[in-house]
Amino acid sequence: MILHTLIDYDTLRVIWWLLLGVLLIGFAVMDGFDLGTDILLPFVAKTDIERRTVINSIGPVWEGNQVWLILGGGAIFAAWPPLYAVSFSGFYLAMFAILFALILRPVGFKYRSKRDSAAWRNGWDWALFIGGLVPALVMGVAVGNVLQGVPFHFNGDLRVFYDGTTLFELLNPFGLLAGLLSVTMLVMHGAGWLMLKTDGPIAERARAFGSLAAVATIVLFAIGGAWLWFGHFGYRITSEIVAGGPSNPLAKSVELARGAWFVNYATHSWMMLAPALGFVGALGSLALLRAGKGGFSWLLSSVSILGIISTVGLSMFPFILPSSVDPRSSLTVWDASSSHLTLFIMLVCALVFVPIIIAYTSWVYRVLWGKVDPREIGRDGSHAY
Amino acid sequence: MELNVVDLSRLQFAMTALYHFLFVPLTLGLSILLAIMETVYVMTGRRIWRQMTKFWGVLFGINFAIGVSTGIVMEFQFGMNWSYYSHYVGDIFGAPLAIEGLMAFFLEATFVGLFFFGWDRLSKVGHLITTWAVALGSNLSALWILIANGWMQNPAGAAFNPQTMRMEVADFYEVLTNPVAQAKFVHTVSAGYVTASIFVLGVSAWYLLKGRHVELAKRSMTVAASFGLAAALSVVVLGDESGYLTTEHQKMKLAAIEAMWETEPAPAAFTAFGLPSMKDRETHFAVRIPWAMGLIATRSLTTQIPGIDQLTERAEDRIKSGIVAFDALQKIRAAGSSAAVSDADRKAFEDNGADLGYALLLKRYVDDPRTATPEQIKAAAWDTVPSVPTLFWSFRIMVGLGLFFIALMATFFWLSARRTLDRYRGLLWIAVLAIPLPWIAAEFGWVVAEIGRQPWIIEGVLPTAAAVSSLGAATVLTTIVGFVCIYTVLIVIEMALMLRAIRKGPEPDEEPEAELIPANLVAAE
Numbered sequence: 001m002i003l004h005t006l007i008d009y010d011t012l013r014v015i016w017w018l019l020l021g022v023l024l025i026g027f028a029v030m031d032g033f034d035l036g037t038d039i040l041l042p043f044v045a046k047t048d049i050e051r052r053t054v055i056n057s058i059g060p061v062w063e064g065n066q067v068w069l070i071l072g073g074g075a076i077f078a079a080w081p082p083l084y085a086v087s088f089s090g091f092y093l094a095m096f097a098i099l100f101a102l103i104l105r106p107v108g109f110k111y112r113s114k115r116d117s118a119a120w121r122n123g124w125d126w127a128l129f130i131g132g133l134v135p136a137l138v139m140g141v142a143v144g145n146v147l148q149g150v151p152f153h154f155n156g157d158l159r160v161f162y163d164g165t166t167l168f169e170l171l172n173p174f175g176l177l178a179g180l181l182s183v184t185m186l187v188m189h190g191a192g193w194l195m196l197k198t199d200g201p202i203a204e205r206a207r208a209f210g211s212l213a214a215v216a217t218i219v220l221f222a223i224g225g226a227w228l229w230f231g232h233f234g235y236r237i238t239s240e241i242v243a244g245g246p247s248n249p250l251a252k253s254v255e256l257a258r259g260a261w262f263v264n265y266a267t268h269s270w271m272m273l274a275p276a277l278g279f280v281g282a283l284g285s286l287a288l289l290r291a292g293k294g295g296f297s298w299l300l301s302s303v304s305i306l307g308i309i310s311t312v313g314l315s316m317f318p319f320i321l322p323s324s325v326d327p328r329s330s331l332t333v334w335d336a337s338s339s340h341l342t343l344f345i346m347l348v349c350a351l352v353f354v355p356i357i358i359a360y361t362s363w364v365y366r367v368l369w370g371k372v373d374p375r376e377i378g379r380d381g382s383h384a385y
Numbered sequence: 386m387e388l389n390v391v392d393l394s395r396l397q398f399a400m401t402a403l404y405h406f407l408f409v410p411l412t413l414g415l416s417i418l419l420a421i422m423e424t425v426y427v428m429t430g431r432r433i434w435r436q437m438t439k440f441w442g443v444l445f446g447i448n449f450a451i452g453v454s455t456g457i458v459m460e461f462q463f464g465m466n467w468s469y470y471s472h473y474v475g476d477i478f479g480a481p482l483a484i485e486g487l488m489a490f491f492l493e494a495t496f497v498g499l500f501f502f503g504w505d506r507l508s509k510v511g512h513l514i515t516t517w518a519v520a521l522g523s524n525l526s527a528l529w530i531l532i533a534n535g536w537m538q539n540p541a542g543a544a545f546n547p548q549t550m551r552m553e554v555a556d557f558y559e560v561l562t563n564p565v566a567q568a569k570f571v572h573t574v575s576a577g578y579v580t581a582s583i584f585v586l587g588v589s590a591w592y593l594l595k596g597r598h599v600e601l602a603k604r605s606m607t608v609a610a611s612f613g614l615a616a617a618l619s620v621v622v623l624g625d626e627s628g629y630l631t632t633e634h635q636k637m638k639l640a641a642i643e644a645m646w647e648t649e650p651a652p653a654a655f656t657a658f659g660l661p662s663m664k665d666r667e668t669h670f671a672v673r674i675p676w677a678m679g680l681i682a683t684r685s686l687t688t689q690i691p692g693i694d695q696l697t698e699r700a701e702d703r704i705k706s707g708i709v710a711f712d713a714l715q716k717i718r719a720a721g722s723s724a725a726v727s728d729a730d731r732k733a734f735e736d737n738g739a740d741l742g743y744a745l746l747l748k749r750y751v752d753d754p755r756t757a758t759p760e761q762i763k764a765a766a767w768d769t770v771p772s773v774p775t776l777f778w779s780f781r782i783m784v785g786l787g788l789f790f791i792a793l794m795a796t797f798f799w800l801s802a803r804r805t806l807d808r809y810r811g812l813l814w815i816a817v818l819a820i821p822l823p824w825i826a827a828e829f830g831w832v833v834a835e836i837g838r839q840p841w842i843i844e845g846v847l848p849t850a851a852a853v854s855s856l857g858a859a860t861v862l863t864t865i866v867g868f869v870c871i872y873t874v875l876i877v878i879e880m881a882l883m884l885r886a887i888r889k890g891p892e893p894d895e896e897p898e899a900e901l902i903p904a905n906l907v908a909a910e
Contacts, residue, residue, distance in 0.1 A: 059498070061498055063497055063498055064495035064497075064498060071491070074485065075483045075486070077460075078483040081472055081479060084471050085472040086468070088464025089471075089854035092856060093860065093864070096465070102457055103871055106450035107878060110446075110447065114882065114885070158472055159472070160468055160854075161855045246549045248548060338479070338553075339549075339554060342476050342480055345554070353491075357492075360495060360518075364498070367507060368498075
């Protein structure tokens with residue numbers, strides 16, 4: 001294979017850093033609204049038929065949406081193996097909590113309406129609530145910790161050691177703030193979806209909760225920014241940057257630098273667009289929720305998600321996962337990727353398959369277009385949950 | 386016994402993989418059976434085939450949801466519990482997993498929702514395409530997973546990079562066309578088809594015994610028996626065996642399966658039964674069939690199959706060569722820049738680098754493999770022998786069941802052709818009782834493949850013990866307990882749902898059945 005040298009190694013790394021963002025944003029936008037819907041379930045729907053309406057609004061699509069997470073995991077493994085190794089083993093128990101919640105979800109969907117007991121169904125509704133809340137919260141907390149730096153180091157064989165002590169260490173104030181932001185962002189997003197797919201009291205309640213969540217998103221995002229500014233966050237590479245060198249994190253030196261997460265915005269002012277979109281999207285989503293336009297609100301909350309996640313990525317660039325205990329072990333775009341050849345092969349695969357995926361996913365959503373009809377749900381022969 | 390992270394991580398992986406594999410084979414096979422049934426419906430317009438598709442579809446859906454969630458656990462676990470593995474081979478191993486997501490999993494999971502919710506929203510052909518998309522997606526998914534797994538058994542197309550301390554892709558085409566992966570793919574999906582066929586056959590047989598849903602049951606049995614017979618033959622004939630002779634360690638796996646402690650002159654005898662003992666290094670009470678082994682494994686009378694004795698001797702040589710590679714690697718890394726590496730070290734690494742993994746086997750005994758004593762090298766060479774009794778028995782159970790499936794399928798194929806499916810109640814009962822057997826065979830198949838790979842996580846490249854994350858034993862124990870709890874609840878719920886749906890039977894179809902012979906056609910006088 002000579003073909004892969006057509007694209008420079010450092011260019012490929014930047015492309016895959018962008019694709020990492022696309023995957024995370026894709027997951028947050030696509031699976032995010034059904035996680036948000038799960039969180040809203042006990043609050044926006046009171047009667048049994050209302051709850052079934054809510055569940056069936058995401059019934060046909062949540063499985064496909066969840067593949068964004070699976071693909072995200074696979075792509076990080078393939079394109080950023082050290083990132084996969086460090087984050088998944090370092091956040092071990094947090095990952096387990098996410099898995100536990102994700103296992104709970106399908107069972108909740110499938111089993112909730114198979115028995116008539118009210119206590120039974122109510123119990124599963126809360127299980128679904130947890131199934132939506134825990135992944136949203138834990139992933140946000142994880143991002144909050146990544147921004148501060150995570151306690152890990154490599155030894156000479158590039159074996160990773162996690163130096164944190166307990167799971168609760170992750171639940172520091174800034175981590176919790178990020179977790180809450182993640183929850184409110186997805187609740188805002190789920191509310192738009194529910195207004196699009198349902199009518200009457202559910203849509204009304206979704207509007208109320210969604211508006212609240214949109215306001216909270218704006219406030220929390222602003223506090224987060226201020227915290228980053230005044231906090232002791234940020235890392236800087238102090239050795240010469242070799243953008244096309246071998247993926248060995250230990251080859252560089254890094255120091256803690258207060259305010260370093262703002263340096264990129266000073267040198268590339270266009271990057272300010274990302275936080276701006278985070279705010280504008282949430283504001284627009286709020287206004288459209290008030291105006292009763294669920295579909296457009298959903299689009300604007302997607303823009304807000306895009307803005308917020310991009311802000312995290314751009315602030316840290318070229319860092320992906322900084323280490324708080326041994327800064328030179330930090331993973332950056334230039335030293336945590338796969339080989340040149342693997343990045344190239346994976347790029348070709350992504351270029352071939354992503355358009356196909358987008359095409360058939362759009363077709364499926366078009367077929368399923370329209371509000372959920374509560375009268376259809378109990379009908380004989382219906383596969384509704 | 387002290388619990389260590391390696392054993393606990395292996396236990397957790399085995400547990401979650403075996404559990405996940407309870408759902409996978411049925412998904413693989415039933416998706417295809419659904420597509421076949423619906424194709425018949427679209428081609429003939431007979432509504433009973435639509436009813437069949439919907440009925441078996443309900444059972445498919447119950448199974449599918451748990452398959453998806455337990456599959457995410459598998460993907461995350463590589464990073465969670467096997468972080469050094471993830472670092473060491475992510476460059477190669479990650480790619481098939483990501484491609485699986487892109488090419489297969491999106492297809493399968495996006496269309497599965499439409500399969501259930503789209504009956505009234507799609508045209509006949511539109512829905513048929515949806516069903517085939519689910520079937521294609523799940524089977525492609527198996528292809529990429531087995532390319533990944535095949536690479537663990539036969540790590541082709543990769544080389545070690547001293548600068549990044551990991552394996553990197555040298556030739557992706559070799560990874561894709563790995564003969565072990567191909568053999569595994571055919572074997573595994575065929576096993577999935579057999580599983581689904583026996584499931585459909587057994588449930589239908591139960592309906593016939595109860596005199597319920599007779600039309601649906603008979604048609605289902607006909608499809609299951611024809612598809613299942615072809616699949617059962619394919620599992621055995623195109624079995625994994627073809628892959629065993631490709632590499633050194635697959636030869637060790639074969640020798641362990643057959644408990645061939647010593648190399649025999651060709652053609653070797655086949656040990657049908659016996660009690661292999663790892664301690665005595667021999668098989669007690671062996672019942673041997675002359676020539677059979679040599680014929681099956683090599684398809685010749687003259688090719689010799691190496692026994693465990695010969696293979697451990699070769700492993701000893703490779704450990705010694707691995708120590709040379711290990712030494713050269715340390716010098717290369719100490720040199721810093723590649724210009725400073727001496728030619729002698731470079732050559733030593735080039736010549737012996739393929740055996741580097743063998744030196745890592747010594748890490749169990751010494752920190753620095755270069756200081757190993759001859760006794761330790763001998764012990765490490767003996768460590769390359771997987772558990773012979775486990776493999777010997779797992780393999781025989783699997784093969785015995787495989788042969789039984791052929792007989793079962795052939796019988797029902799014959800009955801179906803003679804239109805006497807409901808005549809022999811004894812045979813129907815056998816079909817009902819056979820339902821759990823393909824799962825047993827599949828689980829033992831996993832045991833043969835993966836216990837047989839030990840002590841390697843990647844054959845000849847990285848020992849399992851070196852691949853784990855640096856976690857505390859208590860942490861891993863916590864998640865094991867967590868998985869046991871939720872998985873137990875899940876299987877109970879799953880079984881209850883399945884049994885309920887089976888007892889309930891298909892939804893009645895109100896629409897009139899299509900007439901095969903138009904009513905206005907008058908019979909000739």
